[in-house]
Amino acid sequence: MAKIPVSFADLTGNEEKYVAEAVRSSWISSTGPYVQRFEREFAEMCGTRAAVGVCNGTVALHLALLAMDVRPGDEVLVPSLTYVATANACRYVGAEPVFVDVDPETWCIDPHRIEDSVTRRTRGVIPVDLYGHPADMDAINQFAAVHGLWVVEDAAEAHLAQYRGQPVGGLADMTTFSFYGNKIFTCGEGGAITLSAPQLELRTRTLRGQGVDPSRRYFFPVTGYNFRLSNLACALLCAQFERREGLLTARRRVFSRYRERLTGIEGIGFQPVAPWAEPAPWMFCITVHEAAYGRSRDELAEILASEEIETRPFFVPLHRLPMFREESQRRGEQLPVTERLASSGLNLPTYSQLSDEDLDRVCEVIRTHRR
Numbered sequence: 001m002a003k004i005p006v007s008f009a010d011l012t013g014n015e016e017k018y019v020a021e022a023v024r025s026s027w028i029s030s031t032g033p034y035v036q037r038f039e040r041e042f043a044e045m046c047g048t049r050a051a052v053g054v055c056n057g058t059v060a061l062h063l064a065l066l067a068m069d070v071r072p073g074d075e076v077l078v079p080s081l082t083y084v085a086t087a088n089a090c091r092y093v094g095a096e097p098v099f100v101d102v103d104p105e106t107w108c109i110d111p112h113r114i115e116d117s118v119t120r121r122t123r124g125v126i127p128v129d130l131y132g133h134p135a136d137m138d139a140i141n142q143f144a145a146v147h148g149l150w151v152v153e154d155a156a157e158a159h160l161a162q163y164r165g166q167p168v169g170g171l172a173d174m175t176t177f178s179f180y181g182n183k184i185f186t187c188g189e190g191g192a193i194t195l196s197a198p199q200l201e202l203r204t205r206t207l208r209g210q211g212v213d214p215s216r217r218y219f220f221p222v223t224g225y226n227f228r229l230s231n232l233a234c235a236l237l238c239a240q241f242e243r244r245e246g247l248l249t250a251r252r253r254v255f256s257r258y259r260e261r262l263t264g265i266e267g268i269g270f271q272p273v274a275p276w277a278e279p280a281p282w283m284f285c286i287t288v289h290e291a292a293y294g295r296s297r298d299e300l301a302e303i304l305a306s307e308e309i310e311t312r313p314f315f316v317p318l319h320r321l322p323m324f325r326e327e328s329q330r331r332g333e334q335l336p337v338t339e340r341l342a343s344s345g346l347n348l349p350t351y352s353q354l355s356d357e358d359l360d361r362v363c364e365v366i367r368t369h370r371r
Ligand SMILES: Cc1ncc(COP(=O)(O)O)c(C=O)c1O
Pocket: 056, 057, 058, 059, 082, 083, 085, 086, 128, 154, 156, 157, 177, 178, 179, 180, 189, 190, 191
């Protein structure tokens, strides 16, 4: 019985050819034609004036907060149900992540709950497009405008998701992406920031490239970073973008077949889709309601693992992690929706080359082990 991984990068187009071309040309660092092509094409796809490539999605968040001039003592509103990088980035710049519960209808930060967490020190909000579903950006932007806050959208998992007919990427002051190996578009390790404000772009590019003054060689007026993305990585991304329709269609097929095959199994729930959202088909999610299914999420994951089927539990809520727990308790944060989802959610194998037979086998194991 062949193992079914939870994700698998599809590199079957021009990926190898373009990387070989980059190697032959000797453009292997962060200058070269693929870097420019990647940034141009990704900005176009996101409907923004610019895209700035960086070395991963965590760095994209860090750089966005640096560009927003976030300082020690500032507070940033974030969901607790997200990957740890969202909150770590706040700590990198000395700010404190303040955790807000998620909306049961989107699994993203709840716009009705953010107001309660605002203090004099709040500077911004980082909505996360969890598991490919966009956050309710109109409500969040409106809230931010009223309170004079910036918005950095963490769309690491939501490549080409749409919000009210608009692609994710141009809906916030800055939007960050990851191109890690399990993402819809990947270069192994990579990331980007999309944005449209010219001054902010200049600041972002300067900080990304060691803070160098473009008109004076080896003159560095500010403390910058080396957060650049290589031409080799961009070669992979350019090849991935050529096949974007095919990659998305193949993943959408996986999503709809899972829904069809798992519908009607008592105790198994699906990720909700808001009427205004077209989520990115990143990782298919189920929730396991222990009382109705007869087993816990962890029991089901173990059974699937014993059948050589890899899965991922949902993220451990960040307010439960040792480095954030105490501050969260001091603030008295109550996040019941986050807790419920985190203990019941499971990601199933999702990738463009997942065969119908393998997908059906996953569903069969889930169906037959209900008690
Ligand atoms: C929501 C979210 N934000 C940020 C990141 C960090 O991206 P990277 O792994 O490329 O650093 C990830 C994970 O990959 C993520 O899922």
